[in-house]
Amino acid sequence: MTRSADMNHTFTVGEIARRTAVTVRTLHHYEHIGLLVPSERTASGHRRYGARDVLRLRRIVTLTGLGVPLREIASLLDASPQSVLEALRAQRDELVERRDRLEASIERIDALERHASANGGALTRGELESLMETIAMENWAHRYMTEVQGMTPAEAEEAIRNVSPEAAEGTRKWAALIADVEAALAEDVAPSSERARALAERWRDLVQRFTGGDPQKHAEVKKFYAGLPAGFPRMYGEAVDTFIHEAQTAHRIVCE
Amino acid sequence: MTRSADMNHTFTVGEIARRTAVTVRTLHHYEHIGLLVPSERTASGHRRYGARDVLRLRRIVTLTGLGVPLREIASLLDASPQSVLEALRAQRDELVERRDRLEASIERIDALERHASANGGALTRGELESLMETIAMENWAHRYMTEVQGMTPAEAEEAIRNVSPEAAEGTRKWAALIADVEAALAEDVAPSSERARALAERWRDLVQRFTGGDPQKHAEVKKFYAGLPAGFPRMYGEAVDTFIHEAQTAHRIVCE
């Protein structure tokens, strides 16, 4: 054997880095935060890692691979197996939540894609806008269900997914209408104008369609809106509300 | 109507924040990076957001909700619908990749949990260690397959998942053995000791089991290891190799 029996052989940062697939900078960082301090230093100050350090590092790498934050790893490395398991359970829950959020985003993009390809692969700016507004309203609905109705994120996703296609179509139309009204607001369109009349009529039609012409349901919706906690973000702004009201008055459009 | 016709009404930061469910600090930040600069300021320097700003903000919020980085949003807001779609496609790919990574981590934790509950819900330190070593080796295998064999991450996941239960069991035993050897190294156990002999025998048995006693397969495995690119991280360190070699020599354990 040409190699000496180097049982308590020590390694330099570079060697450790290569052997465990982390960077030198990472090792510096781990030492800086006190997570992995090499057990030795040469006289000239070079780091020397022993077998014990390598073991510790392997555990650290494993746990970071599971997405456990470094702070937690630091406390876990000296903890009992039970608390490690417990921490990993908590970690799992977090990972699941993050994964579900990603999944929801992916599905929204997919939905947008489907619409795009249904329209021949090309979208006009307006179509894109209204689709993005739909997404915005879904986000809003999600917030509403979790924060006001107290649903879990998963339940809210479910509820939103379970909306029937026609209702989703309605949502899309609402989003488009609101976007149009806000565009009109941005362009200083007068409520008495013809364009405002068209918007007010679309608004009335959507309200009728949404409530099925049922005054009681209309009242319910109003109550629903009134019941929102103060400061809770609305689907559309006060300015939109005011504009539509004025346009309806100006053009004597009865909404109910 | 008591409220005046405030068509080009402007809003303060706080109002905007409440209505769009972002924080005031976020609006400050968006202005700081030039993403959303309010179209007006009062004489005293207070921000005033108009309908146009609200529209822009809604789009920003929608896109951040899809995980698009702010820098990209900045360029997307003035881009054509086509390039927006294109960017969202790229965004989707990224999201999918992140989701898959999360999924893999979740599954690893689940596997660990299953082992734990199979052992009656309680794990000894050694069992936990060896399970974590298994994870480490899976990570290693993943790196090996993607970086050396050139597989995609998905293919690598597949390949690892497709390992038969017995092979997985073998992997676990290997991991446990390596961990034990490294522990022995950390404790300065002599290669001539009884404990080293036991380790060397376990090593020999695993090699035999892995190669099925076939010398050619043994040679293949050696070649596989020798064929690894220089500097590629190994499953175990040189010190382990040396230790086992010396122990086998000291106790005349023939391995092949």
Place this chain on the structure above:
DNA sequence: CTTGCACCTGACGCTGCGTCAGGATGTACG
């Protein structure tokens, strides 16, 4: 002795804001 590589410390950069700090404004009420 020089070359060249590996190592050292220190410090800023990145993402997307949260969270003070210290002070100026705005609005409602008496």
Place this chain on the structure above:
DNA sequence: CGTACATCCTGACGCAGCGTCAGGTGCAAG
């Protein structure tokens, strides 16, 4: 008209996990 009290302002540090210089030292080989 003064006084609360909410809201607004700017500026700056903090966080997670390192990447990436910058400027200087150590070490083995030719």
